[in-house]
Amino acid sequence: MQNNSRRISLILGGFMAVVLIAGSILPLFGNTSSSTTQTVDPTAVPSATFPPPVTDFSGISFDQLYLHPSGLYTIAQPTGWTILNPVTQSDVAQVGMNNGENLSVIDAYIQKPLTPVADAQAISDTLTRDVLAQTWTRYNRWEETNRRIEDNRLLIDFSIVFNRQDYVARQVSWADNEYIYSVRVVVPSNGIDLLRFLLDTLPATLKPVPGMDSAPFSWQAYYDPFANHILRHPQTWLSQDVAPGRTASIIGAQGETLRVEYSDLSGALDETAASSYVTSVVPNATILSVAPITRGDASGFSVAYAATNVDGEPFSGDALLLSAGDGKLHTANLRFPGSQIDLNALPAAPEAAPEVTPSEATPEAAVTDPNAIYRDYATIMETFNVIAPIPLSADNLPPTLTPLPTLPPTATPTATNTPEPTATSTSTNTPEPTATSTDTPVPTATNTNTPVPTATNTAVPPTATSTNTSVPPTATELPATATPNS
Numbered sequence: 001m002q003n004n005s006r007r008i009s010l011i012l013g014g015f016m017a018v019v020l021i022a023g024s025i026l027p028l029f030g031n032t033s034s035s036t037t038q039t040v041d042p043t044a045v046p047s048a049t050f051p052p053p054v055t056d057f058s059g060i061s062f063d064q065l066y067l068h069p070s071g072l073y074t075i076a077q078p079t080g081w082t083i084l085n086p087v088t089q090s091d092v093a094q095v096g097m098n099n100g101e102n103l104s105v106i107d108a109y110i111q112k113p114l115t116p117v118a119d120a121q122a123i124s125d126t127l128t129r130d131v132l133a134q135t136w137t138r139y140n141r142w143e144e145t146n147r148r149i150e151d152n153r154l155l156i157d158f159s160i161v162f163n164r165q166d167y168v169a170r171q172v173s174w175a176d177n178e179y180i181y182s183v184r185v186v187v188p189s190n191g192i193d194l195l196r197f198l199l200d201t202l203p204a205t206l207k208p209v210p211g212m213d214s215a216p217f218s219w220q221a222y223y224d225p226f227a228n229h230i231l232r233h234p235q236t237w238l239s240q241d242v243a244p245g246r247t248a249s250i251i252g253a254q255g256e257t258l259r260v261e262y263s264d265l266s267g268a269l270d271e272t273a274a275s276s277y278v279t280s281v282v283p284n285a286t287i288l289s290v291a292p293i294t295r296g297d298a299s300g301f302s303v304a305y306a307a308t309n310v311d312g313e314p315f316s317g318d319a320l321l322l323s324a325g326d327g328k329l330h331t332a333n334l335r336f337p338g339s340q341i342d343l344n345a346l347p348a349a350p351e352a353a354p355e356v357t358p359s360e361a362t363p364e365a366a367v368t369d370p371n372a373i374y375r376d377y378a379t380i381m382e383t384f385n386v387i388a389p390i391p392l393s394a395d396n397l398p399p400t401l402t403p404l405p406t407l408p409p410t411a412t413p414t415a416t417n418t419p420e421p422t423a424t425s426t427s428t429n430t431p432e433p434t435a436t437s438t439d440t441p442v443p444t445a446t447n448t449n450t451p452v453p454t455a456t457n458t459a460v461p462p463t464a465t466s467t468n469t470s471v472p473p474t475a476t477e478l479p480a481t482a483t484p485n486s
Contacts, residue, residue, distance in 0.1 A: 167187065
């Protein structure tokens with residue numbers, strides 16, 4: 001009996017052990033089975049596709065020119081390309097153009113190197129990979145694919161990737177012993193024919209404006225497309241009431257005033273006539289000197305004078321009068337603080353002090369030029385010139401002033417003969433509204449000396465969207481060394 005009881009106990013214990021073990025192990029197999037899921041492939045990110053390449057170039061004209069705000073050069077603005085953020089620095093003047101339909105970018109600039117560049121090989125030596133890399137910083141990837149010299153011009157080809165799209169570019173650079181000129185075109189990889197078409201014409205249209213290189217690169221220009229006269233002045237000077245064919249007023253940072261205008265020329269322009277003009281516009285002027293001048297095909301006189309304002313404070317001035325055979329008298333009249341300053345007879349600038357190490361430098365060693373500001377004034381007047389008409393594009397023309405509205409005359413009231421008192425009639429004089437033209441000042445350029453074109457405002461090709469279309473090109477942010485013009 002006891003053996004039977006013991007056998008039953010062992011059987012029940014073994015059964016319970018099996019149940020406990022199964023309860024612990026079986027859920028593990030169940031969880032593994034239920035946690036298995038199907039792997040889903042990631043959705044492919046769509047890439048933008050280029051439009052069909054342009055094959056008909058008959059609608060692209062190079063007849064209209066773009067005048068850089070510095071006044072240093074002009075270049076053709078092809079039909080369909082818009083101007084992007086021109087840049088003016090102490091040694092680089094650049095402009096970009098975009099075409100939203102053809103998804104192409106044109107970049108052009110002139111540069112004043114630290115040392116003269118004699119030929120295309122010298123340009124090639126300066127355009128190292130590190131230098132070129134700075135002009136492609138906003139692109140995903142770039143590679144130089146070819147470099148060669150043809151007709152003393154440097155040609156560099158590039159392969160570019162931007163937002164998973166392939167582009168090609170070519171840069172053409174040349175020199176004239178003073179400046180380096182460059183034109184670069186970026187197009188979609190299927191637009192090589194467009195690139196060649198543009199570069200067959202554009203480089204020849206990049207031309208300096210005569211007589212404008214005597215002033216610093218960072219200065220800007222005033223140009224009247226009706227009168228065809230031009231001059232350059234510091235960027236800190238502000239233009240006021242500027243419109244084609246109208247008198248322009250430019251105000252300097254130290255209270256200088258520069259008035260530029262033109263009128264019909266009556267009689268010969270000689271020394272007497274030039275002096276008489278000055279005394280007619282500044283009645284209390286004392287003529288200091290009259291010097292004959294020549295500006296290309298134009299000639300005339302520079303009249304230096306001294307006078308006082310209504311408060312009796314002295315000021316000096318210089319009036320430059322030019323005749324270019326167009327029957328017009330072109331004048332630029334500069335007034336500036338200072339007593340008896342003759343811009344026609346400034347003393348020679350002091351020679352620069354020899355270079356010394358910082359430890360040898362002393363305050364007395366510094367060479368100062370007390371006439372430096374007056375030399376800037378003389379440089380402004382030196383750039384005043386009458387040039388051949390520039391066929392500007394519509395978006396490169398300065399604003400036109402709105403003419404003043406004409407009010408009808410007010411009738412004069414008359415009294416009637418009646419025994420009653422005559423009522424007094426009154427007339428209200430409504431002032432005429434005055435049209436104004438606002439010329440937004442241009443930011444001051446950053447004076448950064450760069451011996452290579454690292455400060456160009458290289459425009460970036462189109463940005464791809466999630467749909468299978470391309471977005472028109474947009475300009476990149478400027479590199480740190482560049483300062484845009486408004």
